[in-house]
Amino acid sequence: MAGAPGHHRRRKHRRQSHPASDGLGHDVSVANSRGPETLSDLAAETGAFPAPLAEVVSGAEIVIVSIPEKAVPVLPKDLFDHAAEGVTVIDTGNYYPQRDGRIDAIENGQTDSAWVAEQLGKPVVKVFNNIYAQHLLDRGVPAGTAGRIALPVAGDDHLAKEKVMQLVDELGFDPIDAGRLDESWRQQPGTPASGTDPDLEGVREGLDAASPERPTELRG
Numbered sequence: 594m595a596g597a598p599g600h601h602r603r604r605k606h607r608r609q610s611h612p613a614s615d616g617l618g619h620d621v622s623v624a625n626s627r628g629p630e631t632l633s634d635l636a637a638e639t640g641a642f643p644a645p646l647a648e649v650v651s652g653a654e655i656v657i658v659s660i661p662e663k664a665v666p667v668l669p670k671d672l673f674d675h676a677a678e679g680v681t682v683i684d685t686g687n688y689y690p691q692r693d694g695r696i697d698a699i700e701n702g703q704t705d706s707a708w709v710a711e712q713l714g715k716p717v718v719k720v721f722n723n724i725y726a727q728h729l730l731d732r733g734v735p736a737g738t739a740g741r742i743a744l745p746v747a748g749d750d751h752l753a754k755e756k757v758m759q760l761v762d763e764l765g766f767d768p769i770d771a772g773r774l775d776e777s778w779r780q781q782p783g784t785p786a787s788g789t790d791p792d793l794e795g796v797r798e799g800l801d802a803a804s805p806e807r808p809t810e811l812r813g
């Protein structure tokens with residue numbers, strides 16, 4: 594669907610000038626599994642530049658991986674070989690066993706994004722996983738607006754996290770440092786801050802109130 598995060602978030606930010614821009618001054622390209630020719634509608638709608646997967650990652654400063662967990666292990670193993678040095682990888686994913694099949698490591702307590710990082714062989718920053726794609730498109734507002742939606746940002750690399758928090762702010766949301774990746778169960782599906790569009794205070798309360806126990810209905 595137009596507006597799916599898989600489409601809107603799988604983008605890269607280039608240093609060089611590029612025909613496609615996201616309106617914030619970032620040059621963005623996008624890939625899927627079927628090839629750039631299948632992304633022409635999305636390109637027309639968003640201005641993102643459709644490209645083959647390897648080309649999207651090549652030289653990218655930020656890569657947003659937004660695909661179902663079950664697809665992560667089948668990404669090419671050399672995918673990040675030609676990314677920019679120090680590339681920041683964002684993971685928007687959530688584990689749903691009904692969709693992804695049972696993943697033992699996650700069922701046994703690894704966080705969704707720590708598992709993704711392990712599969713990719715790259716540290717990731719977890720963000721955008723707890724907001725509906727359409728809300729990400731529609732509900733961004735300038736900093737200081739009352740009720741501005743806040744988004745938790747979890748990761749182990751402080752510099753990468755700072756870069757991502759700046760991006761979150763540019764997109765119209767209040768970023769909150771949600772700690773390390775192994776604490777990111779606090780923002781996974783079934784937690785209070787997931788899918789409820791809270792503001793800063795609401796996200797803080799939601800992260801505090803979250804339980805590391807995955808709800809029964811979200812277990813495989």
Ligand SMILES: NC(=O)c1ccc[n+]([C@@H]2O[C@H](COP(=O)([O-])OP(=O)(O)OC[C@H]3O[C@@H](n4cnc5c(N)ncnc54)[C@H](OP(=O)(O)O)[C@@H]3O)[C@@H](O)[C@H]2O)c1
Pocket residue numbers: 594597598599600624625626627628646659660661662664667668685686687688721722723724725726727
């Ligand atoms: N949708 C939401 O509102 C939302 C909100 C928060 C978090 N999330 C999470 O974000 C992730 C993506 O969600 P989604 O709703 O965008 O899923 P989706 O609608 O199923 O889209 C998946 C996208 O991933 C692409 N893809 C799948 N396998 C691929 C591969 N091997 N290589 C390259 N691209 C591949 C698909 O391209 P093809 O069609 O060409 O295969 C498609 O564009 C999921 O983990 C989801 O739980 C979603």
